[in-house]
Amino acid sequence: MKMTKIYEGSHQWIMFGRDEGKPGNIVDTNQYVVRTPNRCLLLDPGGAELFAPMMAAVLHHAPVDQITDLFASHQDPDVISSLGLWDQALTNAKLHAPALWEGFLRHYSCDSIEYVGIPDNGGTIKLESLELQLIPAHYLHSPGNFHVYDPQAKILMSGDVGGSIEPPDSPVFVDNFSAHVEKMRYWHQRWMPSNQAKRVWIERVRNLDIDILAPQHGRMFKGDDVKRFLDWFDALQVGIAV
Amino acid sequence: MTNQTKSQFIAVASITSELSAVMVVAKEISLAAANAKAIAFRAGDKAKGFQPITDFINELAKETIELVTNINIYALVLYRLTVEEYHKTIAFNKFELAAKMAEGALYAESMQEPVDQARLAMQDCQRRFKKDVSQLLGQLEEVMHHARAARVIAANSRIEASQAGEYLQSLQAVAESVDKAAHTIHDNVQRCRIALSIYRNS
Numbered sequence: 431m432k433m434t435k436i437y438e439g440s441h442q443w444i445m446f447g448r449d450e451g452k453p454g455n456i457v458d459t460n461q462y463v464v465r466t467p468n469r470c471l472l473l474d475p476g477g478a479e480l481f482a483p484m485m486a487a488v489l490h491h492a493p494v495d496q497i498t499d500l501f502a503s504h505q506d507p508d509v510i511s512s513l514g515l516w517d518q519a520l521t522n523a524k525l526h527a528p529a530l531w532e533g534f535l536r537h538y539s540c541d542s543i544e545y546v547g548i549p550d551n552g553g554t555i556k557l558e559s560l561e562l563q564l565i566p567a568h569y570l571h572s573p574g575n576f577h578v579y580d581p582q583a584k585i586l587m588s589g590d591v592g593g594s595i596e597p598p599d600s601p602v603f604v605d606n607f608s609a610h611v612e613k614m615r616y617w618h619q620r621w622m623p624s625n626q627a628k629r630v631w632i633e634r635v636r637n638l639d640i641d642i643l644a645p646q647h648g649r650m651f652k653g654d655d656v657k658r659f660l661d662w663f664d665a666l667q668v669g670i671a672v
Numbered sequence: 673m674t675n676q677t678k679s680q681f682i683a684v685a686s687i688t689s690e691l692s693a694v695m696v697v698a699k700e701i702s703l704a705a706a707n708a709k710a711i712a713f714r715a716g717d718k719a720k721g722f723q724p725i726t727d728f729i730n731e732l733a734k735e736t737i738e739l740v741t742n743i744n745i746y747a748l749v750l751y752r753l754t755v756e757e758y759h760k761t762i763a764f765n766k767f768e769l770a771a772k773m774a775e776g777a778l779y780a781e782s783m784q785e786p787v788d789q790a791r792l793a794m795q796d797c798q799r800r801f802k803k804d805v806s807q808l809l810g811q812l813e814e815v816m817h818h819a820r821a822a823r824v825i826a827a828n829s830r831i832e833a834s835q836a837g838e839y840l841q842s843l844q845a846v847a848e849s850v851d852k853a854a855h856t857i858h859d860n861v862q863r864c865r866i867a868l869s870i871y872r873n874s
Contacts, residue, residue: 486771486773489778489779490779494782514759
């Protein structure tokens with residue numbers, strides 16, 4: 431599992447992905463870790479197949495008992511089907527996930543982990559002195575969907591928005607936006623169902639100061655590519671399957 | 673899923689299937705007892721010896737139904753335990769793999785406790801499964817005992833039926849149906865016991 435530190439300050443952001451040992455027939459995912467001095471938050475920790483490599487990778491940065499928080503942007507298996515395993519490994523942890531999905535996500539087993547349901551209008555996650563904002567992203571693509579914004583690191587973890595399917599050895603950042611567009615087009619047109627939801631999200635996100643846009647699949651965007659992405663997404667017609 | 677886990681799931685599921693057949697047959701015995709009672713009543717003195725037998729048959733059917741109902745509840749508990757053991761085993765294997773993959777990591781040692789806990793949880797499930805299988809086998813033995821008793825009653829019924837004059841055929845038919853039902857119960861329960869017995873000492 432490739433590990434890339436994308437922010438280092440009073441806390442750290444680490445991106446995990448491009449897992450070479452992953453079975454070929456499952457979609458590649460990016461996982462993110464926010465590390466404060468004594469706590470650790472896993473963002474979209476991944477599918478059950480990914481649990482062992484992900485846990486092993488996290489152990490380079492934090493001991494098991496400091497993994498105190500998990501976040502699931504939505505209910506998909508590539509996001510959080512590992513929940514039942516984290517539930518048995520962690521003795522004192524919370525899962526921050528859409529309140530809408532609680533009864534569904536509990537099918538993965540969530541007995542010892544405390545389920546903290548995020549209301550539709552969003553909320554925050556406090557990690558020691560750090561406060562992360564939970565930005566509503568409903569219908570992008572899931573009916574109950576949130577992204578995580580860190581105002582200190584200026585990072586927006588954007589779930590499936592900005593996603594693309596890439597070969598395992600791809601770079602972790604977009605290096606040529608024009609060339610990257612075609613890798614994202616069908617993904618967004620097919621997976622995102624609502625132009626209205628897209629417009630509302632773009633308006634909301636344009637008000638945030640973002641250095642890095644970090645999707646759950648494919649490459650991250652940094653600097654001017656963040657604005658380029660928002661402009662491109664704004665102009666894109668989505669929900670093409672009907 | 674390992675072959676051992678697969679056969680464990682199949683064994684537990686087959687109990688429910690075999691026992692639902694036993695339940696049908698036990699209800700048939702109960703019906704046969706009611707039928708026999710009516711015939712014996714009509715036959716009066718000619719079937720005097722048969723009358724108390726009908727009560728025995730009815731009692732036996734009732735007890736079998738009750739036992740099978742309890743065993744079915746127990747089988748459900750055993751099924752849930754099998755699912756739990758399956759999950760615990762997966763967790764243990766994944767935790768061991770994570771610990772191995774984390775070799776050399778700064779906090780690799782912190783994985784040891786989850787591995788140990790998962791191993792204990794898995795072993796606890798295995799112990800509980802064996803214990804519950806032993807108890808279930810005991811309950812199945814009781815049903816076998818009832819089946820054997822039903823066959824003895826069927827034999828006595830035939831003797832009593834032979835004294836019943838024009839009611840002989842009707843009462844012999846009752847005895848036959850009880851005997852056939854007892855055979856079916858015996859065979860089905862025996863299959864359950866064979867399926868389960870390998871787990872008692874595994």
